[in-house]
Amino acid sequence: MTAFHQPTITPVERWLAKSIKDPESAFRDWRDGRPAVLGVGILFDAVKMPQRLVHAAAGAPEQSAVAAALAPLGGPVIWSPPGWYLALVPAGAAETWDSPHASALGHSTYLTVPRLDRTGPSGIHWAAPPKHARTLCSPTAVAQLLHVGHERQGGTR
Template identity: 40%
Template sequence: MACAQQAPAQAQREWRDSGVALLPLGSRFEAARLPEQLVLAAMCTTDPQQITALLGRALNGPVIYDNRTMGGTYYALMRPRANRAWTHQAVAPRLGAGNYLVVPRLDRTEPPGTHWAALPRFEGDLCEPETVAALIAYGLNVSQGAQQ
């Protein structure tokens, strides 16, 4: 992931010094910003340990959790898809070129602060955009059904 920066050593220093690195999105990976309520609906639980286990299996790729802003946000790291439409931009925006993401060091797997909800399993491990889109659609469907 450090290679997403033009100077990967800078990312390594940031991880060493502060536990997180600010990485540009778009070339190596993108991220879908998933509101916590949407993820809770899709996972059908509010238990953080269950969510972590279920989310990693459901998305089959790395996910970051940030509770510093917006009431809790998950970021599913995805393969770039610049030339394809993202139908969930209003609910769960796809963040690509021109955006940056705070990425925790690999040993940050618990609160406090930004941490991994699902670790990457190998170099280049990313969620498939179609899988993330399916989780979003399911979460929206569950939450709409609960409102009726």
């Protein structure tokens, strides 16, 4: 009989999974190669940024340019088809979010979150993987990135 060894659950995965009542379901999904559906508004909120603005702010759509543009946000960002970047920001940020260039997801919403090793280039993946539990993007930096992208597109919607 072959013994099955449970993969080690990282502190980041443990922290993310605390956003739902059944963290084990997230661990199972990630272990089986699927993204997990996590709750927003308890541990983190999310800002849903249009890909066109992020790419404009980065100056190019290439993964390296986007990664460099996302680095100053200071936290994790997910890329989700068909073209959204989702910056994880502190819980409560959605209540005061005022940028006209993106919407914020807060309490009572859910977010599809890939395994930590899914870093692209296709399908839902981490455009900026989380480095530590509880480290999140600065809402001010996210708003600034969106403003830059908007201005680089000529200030049009």
